[in-house]
Amino acid sequence: MPSPHLHLAAFVTAGPGRPGGWRYPDSVPGWLSAKYYQNIARTLEDARFDLAFFADILSVPDRFGGSLDSQLRNGALGSMRLDPLHVLSSMGAVTSHLGLAATVSTTYAQPFTVARSFASLDHLTDGRAAWNVVTSFQEAEARNFNRDEQFPRELRYERADEFLEVTGKLWDSWEDGALVLDTETPLFADPDLVHPIDHKGEFFTVRGPLNVPRPPQGYPVVIQAGASAKGKDFAARWSDVIFCSHASLESAQDFYREIKERAAAHGRDPESVKILPSIAPVVGATSEIARQKYEKLFDLVPPLGGLSTLAYHLDVDLSTFPLDGRLPDVEVPGVEGHYHEVREMTEREGLTLRELGKRYGGRVEGGFIGTPTEIADGLERWFTSEACDGFMLQAPYQPGGFEDFARQVVPELQKRGLFRTEYAGKTLRENLGLARVQPGEWRHRVRRDSAVRA
Amino acid sequence: MPSPHLHLAAFVTAGPGRPGGWRYPDSVPGWLSAKYYQNIARTLEDARFDLAFFADILSVPDRFGGSLDSQLRNGALGSMRLDPLHVLSSMGAVTSHLGLAATVSTTYAQPFTVARSFASLDHLTDGRAAWNVVTSFQEAEARNFNRDEQFPRELRYERADEFLEVTGKLWDSWEDGALVLDTETPLFADPDLVHPIDHKGEFFTVRGPLNVPRPPQGYPVVIQAGASAKGKDFAARWSDVIFCSHASLESAQDFYREIKERAAAHGRDPESVKILPSIAPVVGATSEIARQKYEKLFDLVPPLGGLSTLAYHLDVDLSTFPLDGRLPDVEVPGVEGHYHEVREMTEREGLTLRELGKRYGGRVEGGFIGTPTEIADGLERWFTSEACDGFMLQAPYQPGGFEDFARQVVPELQKRGLFRTEYAGKTLRENLGLARVQPGEWRHRVRRDSAVRA
Ligand SMILES: Cc1cc2nc3c(=O)[nH]c(=O)nc-3n(C[C@H](O)[C@H](O)[C@H](O)COP(=O)(O)O)c2cc1C
Ligand SMILES: Cc1cc2nc3c(=O)[nH]c(=O)nc-3n(C[C@H](O)[C@H](O)[C@H](O)COP(=O)(O)O)c2cc1C
Numbered sequence: 001m002p003s004p005h006l007h008l009a010a011f012v013t014a015g016p017g018r019p020g021g022w023r024y025p026d027s028v029p030g031w032l033s034a035k036y037y038q039n040i041a042r043t044l045e046d047a048r049f050d051l052a053f054f055a056d057i058l059s060v061p062d063r064f065g066g067s068l069d070s071q072l073r074n075g076a077l078g079s080m081r082l083d084p085l086h087v088l089s090s091m092g093a094v095t096s097h098l099g100l101a102a103t104v105s106t107t108y109a110q111p112f113t114v115a116r117s118f119a120s121l122d123h124l125t126d127g128r129a130a131w132n133v134v135t136s137f138q139e140a141e142a143r144n145f146n147r148d149e150q151f152p153r154e155l156r157y158e159r160a161d162e163f164l165e166v167t168g169k170l171w172d173s174w175e176d177g178a179l180v181l182d183t184e185t186p187l188f189a190d191p192d193l194v195h196p197i198d199h200k201g202e203f204f205t206v207r208g209p210l211n212v213p214r215p216p217q218g219y220p221v222v223i224q225a226g227a228s229a230k231g232k233d234f235a236a237r238w239s240d241v242i243f244c245s246h247a248s249l250e251s252a253q254d255f256y257r258e259i260k261e262r263a264a265a266h267g268r269d270p271e272s273v274k275i276l277p278s279i280a281p282v283v284g285a286t287s288e289i290a291r292q293k294y295e296k297l298f299d300l301v302p303p304l305g306g307l308s309t310l311a312y313h314l315d316v317d318l319s320t321f322p323l324d325g326r327l328p329d330v331e332v333p334g335v336e337g338h339y340h341e342v343r344e345m346t347e348r349e350g351l352t353l354r355e356l357g358k359r360y361g362g363r364v365e366g367g368f369i370g371t372p373t374e375i376a377d378g379l380e381r382w383f384t385s386e387a388c389d390g391f392m393l394q395a396p397y398q399p400g401g402f403e404d405f406a407r408q409v410v411p412e413l414q415k416r417g418l419f420r421t422e423y424a425g426k427t428l429r430e431n432l433g434l435a436r437v438q439p440g441e442w443r444h445r446v447r448r449d450s451a452v453r454a
Numbered sequence: 455m456p457s458p459h460l461h462l463a464a465f466v467t468a469g470p471g472r473p474g475g476w477r478y479p480d481s482v483p484g485w486l487s488a489k490y491y492q493n494i495a496r497t498l499e500d501a502r503f504d505l506a507f508f509a510d511i512l513s514v515p516d517r518f519g520g521s522l523d524s525q526l527r528n529g530a531l532g533s534m535r536l537d538p539l540h541v542l543s544s545m546g547a548v549t550s551h552l553g554l555a556a557t558v559s560t561t562y563a564q565p566f567t568v569a570r571s572f573a574s575l576d577h578l579t580d581g582r583a584a585w586n587v588v589t590s591f592q593e594a595e596a597r598n599f600n601r602d603e604q605f606p607r608e609l610r611y612e613r614a615d616e617f618l619e620v621t622g623k624l625w626d627s628w629e630d631g632a633l634v635l636d637t638e639t640p641l642f643a644d645p646d647l648v649h650p651i652d653h654k655g656e657f658f659t660v661r662g663p664l665n666v667p668r669p670p671q672g673y674p675v676v677i678q679a680g681a682s683a684k685g686k687d688f689a690a691r692w693s694d695v696i697f698c699s700h701a702s703l704e705s706a707q708d709f710y711r712e713i714k715e716r717a718a719a720h721g722r723d724p725e726s727v728k729i730l731p732s733i734a735p736v737v738g739a740t741s742e743i744a745r746q747k748y749e750k751l752f753d754l755v756p757p758l759g760g761l762s763t764l765a766y767h768l769d770v771d772l773s774t775f776p777l778d779g780r781l782p783d784v785e786v787p788g789v790e791g792h793y794h795e796v797r798e799m800t801e802r803e804g805l806t807l808r809e810l811g812k813r814y815g816g817r818v819e820g821g822f823i824g825t826p827t828e829i830a831d832g833l834e835r836w837f838t839s840e841a842c843d844g845f846m847l848q849a850p851y852q853p854g855g856f857e858d859f860a861r862q863v864v865p866e867l868q869k870r871g872l873f874r875t876e877y878a879g880k881t882l883r884e885n886l887g888l889a890r891v892q893p894g895e896w897r898h899r900v901r902r903d904s905a906v907r908a
Contacts, residue, residue, distance in 0.1 A: 015665075016642060023637040032577040032667070034547060058566065060648070060665045068645050068663070075642025080633070081665050083574035089543030090578055093488060108564065112512065112598040120537035123486040124544055143661040144566040179534070183477040186756060188470060188529025191522050194514070207597040209522070211469075211514045211535050213486070302640060 005419050006383045007050045007390030007432060008410075009101070009241070009276055010402055012040055014054055014082040016075040017398060018280070019305030019361035023075075024297055024397040031082065034090040040399045041091035044098055047406035048420050050431050051099025051130060052091060053223070053243070053392060054084035058108060059140035061312035064304070065319035071312075074305025076361075078312055085117060092125040099428035101130035101223055107156050108136060108145045111166035111204055118220040119171060119212040127216035127427030132223040133238065135160050137315055137334045150333075157230045159203045161447050164222075164238055166204050168442025169197040171219050173209035175439065189213075217429045218437030227337035236262035237445045240434055241274045243392050245365055247341050252277050252387035267444060272434055277387070280394040281368035281375050283404040294369045297396050298362040303354045306361025313338040323354040365394070376412040383418065459873050460837045461504045461844030461886060462864075463555070463695070463730055464856055466494055468508055468536040470529040471852060472734070473759030473815035477529075478751055478851040485536065488544040494853045495545035498552055501860035502874050504885050505553025505584060506545060507677070507697070507846060508538030512562060513594035515766035518758070519773035525766075528759025530815075532766055539571060546579040553882035555584035555677055561610050562590060562599045565620035565658055572674040573625060573666040581670035581881030586677040587692065589614050591769055591788045604787075611684045615901050616655045618676075618692055622896025623651040625673050627663030629893065643667075671883045672891030681791035690716030691899045694888055695728045697846050699819055701795050706731050706841035721898060726888055731841070734848040735822035735829050737858040748823045751850050752816040757808045760815025767792045777808040819848070830866040837872065 015031050016022040022029060030036030044052055057078045064070050072079050084102035092100055100121065104114055114131070122129035135156035136142075142150045151159070178193035197208035224235040225243040235242050236259055246252040255277075260270035282297065284290030303323075311318040315334030321327065327346050332339040345351060345359055366382070368375045382388050395401025413419035425431050469485050470476040476483060484490030498506055511532045518524050526533050538556035546554050554575065558568050568585070576583035589610035590596075596604045605613070632647035651662035678689040679697040689696050690713050700706040709731075714724035736751065738744030757777075765772040769788030775781065781800050786793040799805060799813055820836065822829045836842050849855025867873035879885050 022635070022642065023640055029635050033580075034578040038547070057665065059661075060663055068648055068650075072643040072645045072648055073639075073641055075640065078665070079642055080667060082577060083571045083666075085539065086543045086571065086574045086578055089540045090547045093492070093544045093547030109567070110562065110599055113563070117537045117540065120540045123536060124488040124540055126487075140661070143659075145564055146659045148659075181476070181483050183754075185527075186477055186529065186759075187527055188476065188533055189526040191526045194522055194526055196522075205597075205600045205602075207513075207594070209514055211511065211532070212537075213534060300637075305640075 005417070006379070006413070007274055007276065008419065009051045009053045009390070009392045010044050010049055011278060011392050011394045012037070012052050012054055013077070013398065014084055014087050015078070015080040017077060017394065018301070018396060019074050019076045019309055020297060020301035021395070021397040023300040026400040027397040028399060031080070036399070037087050037091050038094045040402055041095045041098055043399065043402050043406050045095045047410040048423060049098060050390070051101050051428060053101040053132065054087060054103060055132070056084050056103035056105070056134070057081055057138065057141065058105060058136065059138055059144050061138060061308070062140055063138070063311035063315060063317055064308040065317065070304040070308040074302040074308060076305040076308040076312070078309070085121070088121060089124065092121070092128065097128070097423040097426070097431065099128050099130055099221065099431065100125060101132055101221070103132040103134055105134050105136040105141070106160040106163040107151065108141065111163050112170065112206055112210070115167040115170035115210055116212055119210060119215045122215035122217055122220050123212065127429070129215070129217070130221035130223055130241070130428060132225070132243070133160060133164065134225070138312065139315065153228065153230060157234055160234060162201045162203045165201070165442060165446050166197070166199050166206050168219065169199055170206070170208055170210040171215055172439040173197050174213040176214050179213045217427050219442070221428050221432065221434070227335050232259060232262065235259065236273070237266050237447065239273060240432065241276060243276055243278065245278045245337055245341065247344060247365065249382060249385065249387055252382065253385065256387055274389040274432055276390050276392040277365065277382070278392040278394055279366045279368055279379070280364050280396055281405060281409070282364060282396055283370070283372060283375060283408050285371065287370050287374060290370045294364065298358070301358050301361035303357035305357070306359070307353065307357030310338070310342060310357065310360045318353065321353055324352045327353055327356055364396070372408040372412045375409050376416065379413065380416065380418060459871070460833070460867070461728055461730065462873065463505045463507045463844070463846045464498050464503055465732060465846050465848045466491070466506050466508055467531070467852065468538055468541050469532070469534040471531060471848065472755070472850060473528050473530045473763055474751060474755035475849070475851040477754040480854040481851040482853060485534070490853070491541050491545050492548045494856055495549045495552055497853065497856050497860050499549045501864040502877060503552060504844070505555050505882060507555040507586065508541060508557060509586070510538050510557035510559070510588070511535055511592065511595065512559060512590065513592055513598050515592060515762070516594055517592070517765040517769060517771055518762040519771065524758040524762040528756040528762060530759040530762040530766070532763070539575070542575060543578065546575070546582065551582070551877040551880070551885065553582050553584055553675065553885065554579055555586055555675070557586040557588055559588050559590040559595070560614040560617040561605065562595065565617050566624065566660055566664070569621040569624035569664055570666055573664060573669045576669035576671055576674050577666065581883070583669070583671070584675035584677055584695070584882060586679070586697070587614060587618065588679070592766065593769065607682065607684060611688055613657045614688060616657045619655070619896060619900050620651070620653050620658050620660050622673065623653055624660070624662055624664040625669055626893040627651050628667040630668050633667045671881050673896070675882050675886065675888070681789050686713060686716065689713065690727065691720050691901065693727060694886065695730060697730055697732065699732045699791055699795065701798060701819065703836060703839065703841055706836065707839065710841055728843040728886055730844050730846040731819070731836070732846040732848055733820045733822055733833070734818050734850055735859060735863070736818060736850055737824070737826060737829060737862050739825065741824050741828060744824045748818065752812070755812050755815035757811035759811070760813070761807065761811030764792070764796060764811065764814045772807065775807055778806045780805070781807055781810055818850070826862040826866045829863050830870065833867065834870065834872060
């Protein structure tokens with residue numbers, strides 16, 4: 001067992017989540033309200049979750065038929081999304097230990113802005129900030145940022161590498177202890193401990209220093225979910241936490257082994273990379289009740305809502321294929337992992353595209369449907385068989401999906417000694433069992449073939 | 455009298471404010487802590503302030519001698535600054551009426567990002583968001599964003615114009631009522647009420663729509679503080695609130711008249727533009743106590759801290775001139791208004807550069823030093839003689855400067871019927887006496903010589 005106990009992250013959506021989830025009777029459509037997120041934050045912190053996580057997207061997807069129609073009608077994932085950074089700050093205001101993770105794209109932002117944003121969040125929350133690094137994979141996003149098409153994946157990852165190099169330098173630009181606050185001398189900050197970074201690279205020229213002192217965690221926790229070979233390599237080098245999605249225990253185990261090996265190959269302690277596959281459990285007092293709940297949820301998934309979400313995940317216009325035929329072989333510019341998942345589903349269950357939409361929208365990663373004990377059994381099996389270091393919990397509907405899990409499954413995990421009953425530390429890194437990051441650590445993470453420009 | 459009562463904004467700094475203020479014994483150096491800002495927010499809301507305002511800067515200024523030394527040692531304005539957007543969200547979490555204003559530069563950000571950020575903040579705070587639009591004026595900022603030098607002012611304002619045009623279109627891209635949330639049909643959002651914007655301009659190409667529904671206020675409140683002719687024109691067209699700085703009542707009156715006329719010339723109701731000059735009052739139980747307090751504050755201003763701040767405001771390296779000579783005539787790429795202020799100071803008081811540093815760092819705009827009654831007298835005079843619609847309150851030191859004013863001066867203003875005792879409305883616009891913005895209103899604000907590209 002790689003860690004003393006498993007880690008739990010909650011995948012909260014700042015807008016509708018699973019297609020159909022928002023239609024569930026217990027779902028509360030409070031995505032525009034701070035109180036909504038603050039209540040979820042309290043639920044998660046009471047249950048001792050490591051962190052709340054927000055995915056993100058910089059467009060309303062229109063991959064399906066080049067239209068917003070199916071997306072908006074069905075409230076498919078991504079129809080609307082508040083800026084996760086504001087949501088995190090409001091959640092931070094009512095909690096004291098819960099980690100706070102937001103997705104920010106390296107393709108459409110600048111390193112000074114992003115380094116400053118996460119450093120500020122890390123200070124204001126006493127060391128609870130995490131950054132999910134994405135390179136974005138939607139053409140619709142490019143078109144909101146002055147481009148007709150996306151940069152190719154290769155280039156996006158090169159830019160991401162340099163982006164993290166620059167943010168690393170900026171977070172280090174104030175040495176620990178630079179802020180002196182000696183009112184007598186006066187010495188507000190010691191100029192000998194604050195350094196311009198003078199970065200000149202392929203993508204960025206940034207003089208620095210940052211105008212924020214070194215973050216409490218050294219760096220915020222870095223999360224990544226790359227699925228391609230490039231993506232996995234990037235994640236193995238930079239990530240503290242890796243978020244992934246697996247339909248089966250076996251594929252989770254393969255991925256786990258591969259990433260830990262890649263991390264070791266980069267000279268990192270494999271235990272310093274936490275791998276959290278996503279789960280979307282449906283909990284009931286009896287297996288039968290859980291099954292009925294799942295069926296009700298499944299009924300509510302509009303097939304076109306699911307397909308529209310899938311079209312956006314694959315970045316492939318699925319409207320061009322007959323709804324009653326099979327998903328053909330396609331080139332996937334988007335998330336390859338999701339493509340493998342749905343190909344497997346299609347084959348195994350002999351699905352038409354319409355059925356696949358429903359299945360994809362209503363999928364339950366890992367298949368965890370049952371009583372708290374049954375679900376805990378499943379999670380324990382994954383955790384003890386080197387498939388993961390914990391889980392990223394998606395809620396089939398919000399906020400009830402989090403409440404059910406927090407109140408019913410977490411106590412069962414705690415009873416088995418699989419999950420904490422108290423936070424061990426104050427910062428997110430401490431709770432994840434990760435050391436505070438030392439200045440310059442980013443240097444080891446820059447890809448080997450790149451000239452480190454420090 | 456242009457408004458039934460005056461408006462009060464608080465200029466809070468997310469880092470050290472006036473050079474020397476942080477050295478004052480009652481000053482609390484809590485800039486890295488959310489609780490610090492939340493306490494200030496509560497103080498301001500209890501006193502019924504319209505809004506808390508955060509200036510911003512995207513560098514540690516080094517204009518003075520090309521070095522961070524004088525800046526950091528003395529804790530001059532801008533030595534460190536948290537990202538104001540995070541600070542606002544944490545303040546929003548503990549208040550329900552206080553307006554929340556952050557500065558974001560149109561020169562180093564993208565309209566999709568900014569429109570989304572303020573729309574999100576506006577939703578999460580039920581209509582309390584405000585954006586201080588700046589074009590940035592520091593070379594040091596350009597150098598943190600891939601450039602060796604700044605874009606010329608003309609170009610910055612052209613970009614700003616188009617930037618606001620795009621954010622206007624994005625805020626309108628979801629019509630009011632587009633979010634339907636009908637779980638039966640299903641109809642999450644009505645695709646007929648959500649529109650791509652297809653903006654193609656000189657600086658930006660943005661397809662839209664935004665992925666956030668129309669903000670509660672229509673648009674967030676727009677604040678601006680342009681001081682050049684270009685800047686004033688921009689402000690008269692776009693601003694709901696204008697922030698300015700005047701050494702005398704007369705110059706405030708001239709500015710007030712000019713801006714209201716410019717606004718009228720652009721077809722706007724002059725009363726829909728609120729002008730708030732900055733004040734930094736020093737309050738004491740007696741005039742003598744106030745004067746002593748001021749002297750103590752003044753003593754604590756390091757001359758080089760003041761000069762370093764001035765060098766940054768003017769964007770002129772003042773270290774090249776003898777400290778014991780006069781400030782010579784210089785070209786000012788930075789804030790011209792501040793230059794006029796210090797030239798006047800220099801002439802009137804016969805100051806050396808060193809003395810000017812101290813005077814500039816320790817200046818009290820409007821000269822409000824005295825008892826609550828005396829200060830209220832002064833403010834009343836400015837307000838009733840068409841010099842302003844209210845004030846932007848700077849604190850000589852934080853948080854005490856806000857507490858003194860809130861507890862001592864505000865009750866005096868309320869007694870005179872010059873200030874509210876209860877919030878009239880829920881949103882910031884309502885409290886400022888401004889109508890909710892109707893779709894398309896931005897069209898009237900785009901500069902005349904620009905082709906509106908809608
Ligand atoms: C589980 C999971 C979650 C993801 N979340 C996001 C997200 O929130 N925003 C985003 O732009 N991309 C997200 N991605 C996409 C990845 O960051 C990455 O761009 C995508 O997997 C394509 O990776 P590749 O370029 O390595 O193939 C996610 C991917 C996976 C597998
Ligand atoms: C009172 C006042 C406050 C200002 N606050 C900021 C600020 O927070 N950040 C910033 O970049 N510029 C700030 N500015 C600068 C203005 O936005 C503007 O760039 C500057 O006055 C130069 O204007 P001009 O280009 O019209 O001369 C401020 C200016 C004034 C007069």
